């Protein structure tokens with residue numbers, strides 16, 4: 178879908194987004210209403226009501242542009258996120274670089290798209306642990322000045338410590354009330370600066386970017402148009418020293434074909450290396466199977482609250498017979514056994530601990546993580562929410578996991594986080610009715626009556642567009658007709674609250 182074809186409710190939104198695309202390389206999101214809401218929220222903060230005036234302010238005031246980007250991208254990050262990447266540095270990249278460059282070499286590392294700083298600080302701590310002392314230069318850049326200011330202040334909440342690997346930060350964090358303050362010995366090792374990856378101002382001596390040994394550019398390319406990805410990939414390649422490594426995020430697009438980088442197959446995915454001219458790639462090592470970060474320990478359940486079993490996998494319809502003249506159909510391969518069946522059976526028995534353990538043993542994908550988390554939710558909802566956030570960050574495109582996270586957080590009354598998770602599901606799967614329904618419930622509890630009414634209206638419209646007897650995806654078997662009525666009633670109640678007695 179092109180910018181012009183997108184179903185904008187007002188052409189001004191299209192113009193604003195076109196400006197963002199041209200300046201920051203962002204691709205059009207699949208959910209146009211969510212993008213419009215983001216633009217509307219950022220515009221409301223400027224006090225302007227005219228989209229054209231707002232567009233000219235965007236061009237003249239960097240903080241206004243920043244605020245808009247913050248609405249259109251998700252700055253989510255935390256310490257030692259995707260620990261497999263840090264394990265790869267420790268076991269493979271750093272030893273190889275040390276062999277190539279000698280023991281006195283000061284490692285040049287860059288976190289491109291560093292958000293609030295957890296990534297570059299994790300890199301600094303890893304290098305300290307590996308004995309690099311002061312022989313390191315850690316650069317960290319982002320387009321969001323607000324994120325950079327947060328990074329430089331280096332005060333974090335427990336949410337930034339939610340991954341299992343984050344324990345490694347503890348020796349460098351001092352707790353003050355509910356905040357964690359990072360030790361100066363780590364802070365001073367990282368140099369933060371503004372850099373827009375979409376512009377060709379780098380690599381260059383002025384930007385300080387170039388000759389890098391290690392680049393982390395994770396969970397950023399995912400936002401870019403294809404042309405921007407191609408240009409950024411080329412510049413990332415040019416920013417690496419020979420032999421240097423580039424790590425991208427688990428759901429970032431492949432860089433293959435965009436730059437002459439050597440893909441290195443690992444147990445967790447692909448890392449990239451700039452080979453020195455004439456160097457042949459080493460034969461691929463057998464992948465070291467990444468261990469799944471352990472879920473928090475399961476407590477003994479006193480009286481578990483039943484959390485619904487995930488809906489069964491859809492049953493395939495019987496094959497349609499070919500007409501007699503058609504060539505014989507290819508044999509249908511046998512359906513692979515459902516490896517999660519034992520975990521599902523344990524869920525049905527109410528044996529949550531067994532279910533979580535069985536699913537965890539198979540946890541190499543979002544579906545098995547979901548089963549494990551649902552089981553865990555019955556004994557320890559807080560632990561389940563934490564495990565869900567961790568799994569959702571490993572499978573950021575799995576709408577089911579984000580939805581589960583939103584539901585868990587709503588149940589725990591953590592409404593701001595629940596809203597963020599629900600909005601992410603809407604962004605990922607704009608046609609998922611239950612996501613709008615959950616967002617409606619969250620917003621109503623946050624006293625955002627108008628927002629809640631809008632969310633219920635979307636849920637109602639999506640359900641009404643389905644045949645009434647269809648099971649709504651992710652709804653535990655609810656039928657479209659009855660969910661449409663639920664959403665309708667919720668919306669009416671809220672709209673009634675918003676009208677004055679005279680209007681009624």
Ligand SMILES: C[S@@+](CC[C@H](N)C(=O)[O-])C[C@H]1O[C@@H](n2cnc3c(N)ncnc32)[C@H](O)[C@@H]1O
Pocket residue numbers: 201202246250251252253254255258289290291292293296318319320321324372373374375394395396397400426
């Ligand atoms: C999801 S965060 C990634 C943080 C960290 N790399 C990680 O994986 O945990 C994405 C970051 O990319 C930044 N970003 C988006 N567009 C950018 C651009 N054109 N140039 C530089 N940074 C950009 C956002 O401001 C945001 O902080």
